[in-house]
Amino acid sequence: MAAEPSPRSFQPSKKKHNRKRTRQDAELERFDSLPWNPALPDDDPFSVVVGTNELEGGFLSLEEIDEAAYGLGIPQPGVGNRKEKKDKQSTKSNKRKPSDVDGDSGATEVEKEMEEEEEEAEVDEASEKDENLKTKKKKKKKKKNKKKKMENEKENESHKGEEFPAVRNGKNDVEDELVDEAEYYAWNELRLHPLLMKSVYRLGFKEPTPIQKACIPAAAHQGKDVIGAAETGSGKTLAFGLPILQRLLEEQEKTARMFEQKGEEAERIAPKGFLRALIITPTRELALQVTDHLKAAANGIDVRVVPIVGGMSTEKQERLLKKRPEIVVGTPGRLWELMSGGEKHLVELHSLSFFVLDEADRMIENGHFRELQSIIDMLPMANSPIEVNSQNTQNCATVSSFQRKKRQTFVFSATIALSADFRKKLKRGSLKLKQSLPDELNSIEKLSERAGMKANVAIIDLTSASILPDKLEDSFIECREEEKDAYLYYILRVHGRGRTIVFCTSIAALRHISSLLCILGINVWTLHAQMQQRARLKAMDRFRGNEHGILVATDVVARGIDIPGVRTVVHYQLPHSAEVYVHRSGRTARASADGCSIALVSANETSKFASLCKSFSKESFQSFPLEHSYMPEVLKRLSLARQIDKILRKDSKEKAKKSWLERSAESVELVMDDYDSEEEKVNNIKQKKATSVQLNKLQQELNMLLSHPLQPRTFSHRYVAGAGVSPLLQHQFEELARQNRPESQGLGENKREKLAVFGQDCVEPLQALRSAGHKVHMDGKEIADKRRNMDNLRRKRKEEKKRMKDQRRKQRKRQKMGSE
Numbered sequence: 103m104a105a106e107p108s109p110r111s112f113q114p115s116k117k118k119h120n121r122k123r124t125r126q127d128a129e130l131e132r133f134d135s136l137p138w139n140p141a142l143p144d145d146d147p148f149s150v151v152v153g154t155n156e157l158e159g160g161f162l163s164l165e166e167i168d169e170a171a172y173g174l175g176i177p178q179p180g181v182g183n184r185k186e187k188k189d190k191q192s193t194k195s196n197k198r199k200p201s202d203v204d205g206d207s208g209a210t211e212v213e214k215e216m217e218e219e220e221e222e223a224e225v226d227e228a229s230e231k232d233e234n235l236k237t238k239k240k241k242k243k244k245k246k247n248k249k250k251k252m253e254n255e256k257e258n259e260s261h262k263g264e265e266f267p268a269v270r271n272g273k274n275d276v277e278d279e280l281v282d283e284a285e286y287y288a289w290n291e292l293r294l295h296p297l298l299m300k301s302v303y304r305l306g307f308k309e310p311t312p313i314q315k316a317c318i319p320a321a322a323h324q325g326k327d328v329i330g331a332a333e334t335g336s337g338k339t340l341a342f343g344l345p346i347l348q349r350l351l352e353e354q355e356k357t358a359r360m361f362e363q364k365g366e367e368a369e370r371i372a373p374k375g376f377l378r379a380l381i382i383t384p385t386r387e388l389a390l391q392v393t394d395h396l397k398a399a400a401n402g403i404d405v406r407v408v409p410i411v412g413g414m415s416t417e418k419q420e421r422l423l424k425k426r427p428e429i430v431v432g433t434p435g436r437l438w439e440l441m442s443g444g445e446k447h448l449v450e451l452h453s454l455s456f457f458v459l460d461e462a463d464r465m466i467e468n469g470h471f472r473e474l475q476s477i478i479d480m481l482p483m484a485n486s487p488i489e490v491n492s493q494n495t496q497n498c499a500t501v502s503s504f505q506r507k508k509r510q511t512f513v514f515s516a517t518i519a520l521s522a523d524f525r526k527k528l529k530r531g532s533l534k535l536k537q538s539l540p541d542e543l544n545s546i547e548k549l550s551e552r553a554g555m556k557a558n559v560a561i562i563d564l565t566s567a568s569i570l571p572d573k574l575e576d577s578f579i580e581c582r583e584e585e586k587d588a589y590l591y592y593i594l595r596v597h598g599r600g601r602t603i604v605f606c607t608s609i610a611a612l613r614h615i616s617s618l619l620c621i622l623g624i625n626v627w628t629l630h631a632q633m634q635q636r637a638r639l640k641a642m643d644r645f646r647g648n649e650h651g652i653l654v655a656t657d658v659v660a661r662g663i664d665i666p667g668v669r670t671v672v673h674y675q676l677p678h679s680a681e682v683y684v685h686r687s688g689r690t691a692r693a694s695a696d697g698c699s700i701a702l703v704s705a706n707e708t709s710k711f712a713s714l715c716k717s718f719s720k721e722s723f724q725s726f727p728l729e730h731s732y733m734p735e736v737l738k739r740l741s742l743a744r745q746i747d748k749i750l751r752k753d754s755k756e757k758a759k760k761s762w763l764e765r766s767a768e769s770v771e772l773v774m775d776d777y778d779s780e781e782e783k784v785n786n787i788k789q790k791k792a793t794s795v796q797l798n799k800l801q802q803e804l805n806m807l808l809s810h811p812l813q814p815r816t817f818s819h820r821y822v823a824g825a826g827v828s829p830l831l832q833h834q835f836e837e838l839a840r841q842n843r844p845e846s847q848g849l850g851e852n853k854r855e856k857l858a859v860f861g862q863d864c865v866e867p868l869q870a871l872r873s874a875g876h877k878v879h880m881d882g883k884e885i886a887d888k889r890r891n892m893d894n895l896r897r898k899r900k901e902e903k904k905r906m907k908d909q910r911r912k913q914r915k916r917q918k919m920g921s922e
């Protein structure tokens with residue numbers, strides 16, 4: 103493996119690089135020879151040590167960088183300087199899955215950890231059955247570890263002599279790929295460190311997103327705190343991630359320079375190995391994803407990023423922390439568990455330079471995050487007396503006191519602006535940080551202030567009036583509650599293209615639809631908070647791995663989760679708030695891609711939906727186009743599936759009840775008597791047999807239906823023609839005709855085309871919406887009026903009926919009296 107070049111000041115041992123000299127080497131040497139060794143101004147507020155001139159450092163002011171020297175001068179588009187690269191494909195895959203960048207196998211560190219855990223779990227299971235197998239597996243694992251260790255030692259050997267190898271594990275993909283720097287010229291104005299520019303090339307991000315453009319100068323070059331709001335999928339992770347990496351890189355270089363000048367003494371002045379950035383996210387999956395994303399951006403840089411989340415082995419996470427990573431990304435619960443237990447790396451916070459709250463508005467909801475409050479209280483505050491709990495007391499006190507002043511706080515979310523009058527304050531830039539705080543952190547202002555946010559915070563709100571991404575098509579289907587299953591099945595079968603996430607509010611609903619869909623032969627993965635972490639990660643991985651995969655999930659994946667190729671989001675149940683709707687829908691239409699969201703709205707959810715629409719200042723939503731001729735077939739299948747589901751549920755309930763009884767009896771050492779009479783036993787057996795026969799029959803019937811493609815009732819197996827064909831069918835026909843055009847079979851252009859076989863052909867929901875959806879005015883007042891009118895009408899009819907009835911009764915009575 104070729105070592106990546108490091109900046110000149112690190113003087114890597116060149117002897118070790120005994121591979122062939124290529125054109126890229128010349129290019130990389132150019133990088134090495136760049137004078138990235140800035141003498142910084144005396145008033146630089148971010149030098150590592152205050153009061154000494156020993157360590158100059160901090161941020162480069164924009165004028166200090168000689169663009170030409172870094173090859174960062176804004177080139178004319180198209181006049182790029184081309185570098186050779188071997189494997190273009192890898193850029194694409196990197197872009198798809200940041201974790202791939204990091205390791206050779208594509209698995210993230212966390213996933214590897216999980217695999218290890220899994221291996222251990224397997225070993226445990228095996229031990230019960232076969233002791234030999236256990237020993238074998240252990241030996242295998244030992245061998246694997248030994249091999250790994252040897253490889254690491256080899257690599258370390260090749261890095262000997264590099265005192266501060268800023269570029270470690272030099273998996274230099276960039277040098278092997280074809281980069282047209284001109285294509286990336288939009289990044290130049292952000293003046294990122296050359297190593298970060300390389301990461302950007304590697305990731306294939308041609309230009310910074312608007313939130314990155316706005317945040318990087320403020321956060322990385324002006325050292326400001328930032329409150330950032332931008333639509334879902336707009337690249338907020340790197341908007342705070344790149345400034346963190348930029349500053350850590352700059353400081354590493356200053357330390358290295360100081361080493362050159364001061365030798366060992368430098369270590370005393372600028373101690374290494376402390377936590378520099380703490381990033382907190384509301385969910386485990388998001389923490390793991392942010393870790394992967396930052397690792398991808400930090401690839402080739404000597405910065406370690408470690409996730410600390412619940413549901414995984416605490417011991418293993420403590421081991422990871424022993425390696426003293428610079429960046430920790432975690433969820434509040436596990437972080438606080440370790441911090442309150444005195445975990446050294448997490449409590450020595452005097453060198454903390456960044457505190458980040460991702461999805462900040464989620465953190466303050468319903469007082470969920472008491473732990474967050476406790477974590478924030480652990481942070482050294484600018485005005486509080488210095489508390490030093492480090493061994494290196496004297497030096498850390500110096501660093502610590504300054505670190506507090508310069509710690510930057512970043513608060514990000516797509517929906518900050520939705521909350522109360524926060525948007526107005528953001529727009530006016532008049533967010534006032536209050537001094538006195540009550541106990542609860544129930545507003546972003548309080549949270550930010552408590553975290554030590556400075557008054558000159560940069561407030562960047564790039565959300566549009568609707569908050570929703572521009573390329574998201576929102577639509578809905580109005581239906582009865584019991585029709586939701588049928589419409590969901592219809593969407594997945596007729597439109598199932600690309601990845602789809604189906605959101606449920608309750609776990610019961612999630613279980614209900616996943617079991618129905620499974621019976622109907624649709625493979626889905628499920629994810630909810632009550633699942634074991636290992637199963638959650640597996641579900642996520644498998645969903646990621648299937649380009650037409652379907653994930654049925656609760657709101658645990660609503661926020662932040664970034665899976666490319668999610669084309670459709672279905673709201674099986676409406677969310678409780680507009681924020682959650684934005685985040686759920688934001689799993690599609692990410693990073694300038696398009697996508698669509700379909701809400702299944704039952705009668706009692708209409709006004710809730712109308713008020714949702716109102717929150718987005720959107721008056722019209724699209725009605726999702728339905729091809730009703732599919733419905734009879736859909737309902738037939740669904741009816742069979744429901745019957746099967748009912749039998750299976752009853753059976754599993756009985757089994758669960760029986761095993762519970764047996765377990766309870768066993769626990770109190772009772773022998774269960776069989777009280778059933780002979781007759782009852784025979785009846786039970788008969789009943790079971792009958793159920794099994796019925797189940798088989800239903801299953802066969804369903805299988806028969808499922809073996810044919812789902813087709814509309816009016817469908818002709820032979821000809822594609824006729825008036826009255828709906829846009830959806832028309833689209834499907836055209837697509838199919840195109841697929842079946844027998845160019846390869848040598849048939850002439852003029853030959854009449856007959857389609858003898860009709861396969862299931864899907865039209866993406868988005869295409870269907872664009873070609874046939876129609877806008878529906880969603881005026882909450884109008885809907886409420888309509889409903890009121892309907893209620894009045896119903897009441898009047900009822901009264902009229904009653905009046906008529908009374909009249910008839912009186913008439914009958916009179917007649918009766920008259921006849922008497």
Ligand SMILES: Nc1ncnc2c1ncn2[C@@H]1O[C@H](COP(=O)(O)OP(=O)(O)OP(=O)(O)O)[C@@H](O)[C@H]1O
Pocket residue numbers: 197307308309310311314332333334335336337338339340515516661662663664688692693
């Ligand atoms: N400059 C860029 N150019 C192209 N793609 C980018 C760029 N920066 C980030 N991305 C990609 O955009 C996607 C979304 O990024 P990210 O997850 O950071 O969005 P987000 O704004 O945090 O979304 P959410 O609000 O849902 O959490 C990711 O796949 C990321 O790799």
